[in-house]
Amino acid sequence: MTIADIERQIPETVVGAVRGTVIFSALVGLAVGIACLVWPSATINVLGILLGIALVVAGLFRIYQSFAATYLSGGLRFALGLIGLMILWAGIVVLWHPASDGWDNDYRAWFLAVFIGIGWIFQGLGDLFGATTGSRHSSVWWAIFSGVVAIAAGIIMIAWPNLGLSTFVWVSGILLIVISIVSLFNLPKKV
Template identity: 50%
Template sequence: MTFATAYTKHFPDELIGAVRTALIITSIVGIVLGIVAIIWPGPTIVVVAILFAISLIIAGIFRIYQAFAASFLSTGVRALLGVVGVIVLLAGIIALFSPGDAVWLLAVFIGIGWIFQGVADLYGAVTKSGHSPTWFLILSGIISVIAGIVMIILPVFSLQVLAWVGGIMLVALSIATLLTLPKKVEAPAEPAV
């Protein structure tokens, strides 16, 4: 089944035109953004890092709010939430006003996340608690840990590679979306008088 068939079955005829228009616009934007990420990975990374810094600021403010508002939590947990909130907020502010720090911070967060994922996969392989074959968990775990370490050691290079891969994927997915647009619905013929 193609996407066009799925859309046609899920949208009334009156909405197909609007769905097509929205998909065309988002695909064109996706192609442009993907090309920008491929051609200029450095500025793309800085923009993503600044958005990451803004998200840290929001997350820090939310944690601080939780520390004061979550009266059902113990005082120790609330204090911990407050301290974590302040640290995350400060990291976000520093990263926002220093794009170089924002890029480094983004790389460290991604690297640590990959390392934790790799360790979790290896643990799943050792304890046989994973739902995937053991060999796959071991391979996935090793690759994730190595990728996390490389991300932390070579942050700018690693993020550029991610920008290139992300840009290529965005262009490919946007083109695929354009190729699978829902078919136009023909207006019913006017009855002859």
């Protein structure tokens, strides 16, 4: 059986649905990419709000887990609940900074930059650790290079959050536009 035989077995309605989904995703990607380039500060604010919502949901889930995970010891359940409360608190702080009279976009952007920066630093440390374990999944030198670049990007994001986030939004916007256009030219063919 060849790929062509398999393709002939896929109903036209499925191919049409996939084409529709790809077109919709590409158009949304184009719109978001253009929004990133036209309104970078608004994009950063929306990303900060989404981060805050994600933190609140993650914190509530961890708190729920601390009560539902009866197979864990009391100490682990307490630690899980405490972590959940800290994550929930961080989400509330991102969504509504208590020192402001309402929404504080600068604080939200700073928190988002720190979150991304810490993530990149941990990713870089993971890459460096992976390079020392003798794993043959990638070149040792590429793993070291990737680790150093990720750590440097994380430090830059934390040290200069406005520059880091602006660059991040611009590059993301350009990539979204390019990927969306390429997706539109690479639609599944009707059989």
